[in-house]
Amino acid sequence: MPEQDYLAELIKKVKAEKKKEEQQKKPAASVGEELEKSFRTGEDETAPGEETMEALEEIAGKETAAEEAGAAAIAAEAKGSEAIGAVVAERGAAEEAPEKSDVEKEIERAAQKKEITAYGEVKIYQIPGKPLLYYYVPVARPTKAEKTVISTIKEAATRLITISPYRIREPEQRKAVYTQKILEILRNSPELHIPERRFEFYAECVVREMVGYGIIDPLVTDDNLEEIMIIGPRKPVYLFHREYEMMTSNIEFYNDQEVIDLINRIARQIGRRVDISSPLLDARLPDGSRVNATIAPASVEGATLTIRKFRKDPYSMIDLISLGTISAEVAGFLWLCVEGMGAKPANILISGGTSSGKTTTLNCLASFIPERERIITIEDTAELNLPLKHWIRLEARPPGLEGKGELTLDILTKNSLRMRPDRIIVGEVRHDEAFTLFTALNTGHDGCMGTVHANSPQETIVRVTNPPMSVPEVMLSGLDIIIVEHKIHDKKRGTIRRITNISEVSGVLLRSPQTQTIFERDPVTDTIEKTNAPIKYLKILQDFTGLSRNRIEEEWRERTIFLQQLSARGIRGIAETKKATELFLLEGR
Numbered sequence: 001m002p003e004q005d006y007l008a009e010l011i012k013k014v015k016a017e018k019k020k021e022e023q024q025k026k027p028a029a030s031v032g033e034e035l036e037k038s039f040r041t042g043e044d045e046t047a048p049g050e051e052t053m054e055a056l057e058e059i060a061g062k063e064t065a066a067e068e069a070g071a072a073a074i075a076a077e078a079k080g081s082e083a084i085g086a087v088v089a090e091r092g093a094a095e096e097a098p099e100k101s102d103v104e105k106e107i108e109r110a111a112q113k114k115e116i117t118a119y120g121e122v123k124i125y126q127i128p129g130k131p132l133l134y135y136y137v138p139v140a141r142p143t144k145a146e147k148t149v150i151s152t153i154k155e156a157a158t159r160l161i162t163i164s165p166y167r168i169r170e171p172e173q174r175k176a177v178y179t180q181k182i183l184e185i186l187r188n189s190p191e192l193h194i195p196e197r198r199f200e201f202y203a204e205c206v207v208r209e210m211v212g213y214g215i216i217d218p219l220v221t222d223d224n225l226e227e228i229m230i231i232g233p234r235k236p237v238y239l240f241h242r243e244y245e246m247m248t249s250n251i252e253f254y255n256d257q258e259v260i261d262l263i264n265r266i267a268r269q270i271g272r273r274v275d276i277s278s279p280l281l282d283a284r285l286p287d288g289s290r291v292n293a294t295i296a297p298a299s300v301e302g303a304t305l306t307i308r309k310f311r312k313d314p315y316s317m318i319d320l321i322s323l324g325t326i327s328a329e330v331a332g333f334l335w336l337c338v339e340g341m342g343a344k345p346a347n348i349l350i351s352g353g354t355s356s357g358k359t360t361t362l363n364c365l366a367s368f369i370p371e372r373e374r375i376i377t378i379e380d381t382a383e384l385n386l387p388l389k390h391w392i393r394l395e396a397r398p399p400g401l402e403g404k405g406e407l408t409l410d411i412l413t414k415n416s417l418r419m420r421p422d423r424i425i426v427g428e429v430r431h432d433e434a435f436t437l438f439t440a441l442n443t444g445h446d447g448c449m450g451t452v453h454a455n456s457p458q459e460t461i462v463r464v465t466n467p468p469m470s471v472p473e474v475m476l477s478g479l480d481i482i483i484v485e486h487k488i489h490d491k492k493r494g495t496i497r498r499i500t501n502i503s504e505v506s507g508v509l510l511r512s513p514q515t516q517t518i519f520e521r522d523p524v525t526d527t528i529e530k531t532n533a534p535i536k537y538l539k540i541l542q543d544f545t546g547l548s549r550n551r552i553e554e555e556w557r558e559r560t561i562f563l564q565q566l567s568a569r570g571i572r573g574i575a576e577t578k579k580a581t582e583l584f585l586l587e588g589r
């Protein structure tokens, strides 16, 4: 029987048997179904307590007997026909080994190349005369025939492995357990005639199809990457590395369909799909990474996928100080603003261009919100990662296939007002939600925050008061502070992010709103300094706390010193920083 027929036959049998089984006793959902369900419902993220490897193995152990029986059944089905392994061997002789990607060939050919760093399985090379660095990670690249085998094993494994994926919280642990299970299936099925030395290869390929992101899986799990950019088939996947910036990688998709399949797998997780009629997709991976995908006819040269990787360990204010984005003094001031000395938190907008670090700064600032307050965040794609317990995250949603069910930022912002919020944070203010947010600011909701695309304090005001935001000028009086951040390309240091200006808004009631710069960056010294302008917000604090100006300034100094001390002691994680700053306030009272 020709190979394709045989495999098709096997898959048909597996499916038929699975259906029969389901009809007979409605068994536990298969791994595939559970996975999809957990993605859909987010059970994945809310699974109870962490399970250790031992516990997992125990769970896995209990399932083994059933799996062995299942594997034997599959093997029995294979008996009498041509075995898969034999098919592969036969095909393998006729088919070339998987082609190397252009980047791999280039790295191989280069007479002079320098390995500038290596971690895990990753190597980063520099080739003289080439503008970009090269990222290399070994990746199993199956041939066409092998792909067919992989999907058969996957199909079988989907039926045989009955561990609920959401019981294993950590993706890496999940992969490890699945790999073990698949290796077991392969070992228990000698009839498949897959040579033992190929077990690892097949297990890796099947696992990354089941619980990973296929060929880009090693990239998704590399925390040093900031962005993964697929620009079409037969082109290297570009990467933005946190330390070494833009580089090409040896990973390459061979045809458009492979990219589209990956995009659709991601889309399915949020109950959507991309096709000609809706060729764009904005989504979030279960790990929090932000995804944008385009296919034809929107993208001309094939499907694209851009993944902004979610930092497992988000930047804290201490990190921003160490990175030079902000000074301890300014951070101390913003801490006062966000916390408001328990009396009057400031309303703050963070402005900047694309990828200037607005969301990161917002996240660091929001971490200064005291534990006793109730926080509601509203975002297009949930990116904020706050070390706060009493936190409700709302996420917008585009209309469904029938054009219904849209949740705009404005609808969510309006709704948040009915949720007894202490703080409303809108991730990115762009449209009519601006009006709703400013209405909140003007009706006594203090300590609200958001980000805006604008490059200066003046531009922020112009943008906010003009369409499509159209906030009436008079409402600007609710806004206390504008923080402007820039992404700067520095010859020596590469890409750096800096808070370049902090301003207050004045003159609103005189009908000529202006911005008053209170802190400004000096590009020559690369420092941010206080200007001579008086800080209105300190006066507001005086009025609301009844404390003297000196006392408030002393508090500011103490906080500055405290942040410096944290930095000096190497306390930096966002949760640690949060704990320390909270403690500082409690002890001060």
Ligand SMILES: Nc1ncnc2c1ncn2[C@@H]1O[C@H](COP(=O)(O)OP(=O)(O)OP(=O)(O)O)[C@@H](O)[C@H]1O
Residues within 6 Å of the ligand: 226, 311, 315, 320, 323, 325, 352, 353, 354, 355, 356, 357, 358, 359, 360, 361, 496, 497, 498
């Ligand atoms: N202060 C910083 N120093 C170095 N890298 C930073 C800093 N702030 C943010 N980054 C990195 O820059 C990237 C963009 O950051 P972020 O998402 O905060 O920017 P943004 O201005 O909100 O972007 P967008 O316009 O896409 O919303 C992230 O990968 C982040 O880790």
Ligand SMILES: [Mg+2]
Residues within 6 Å of the ligand: 358, 359, 360, 428, 451
């Ligand atoms: Mg952002």
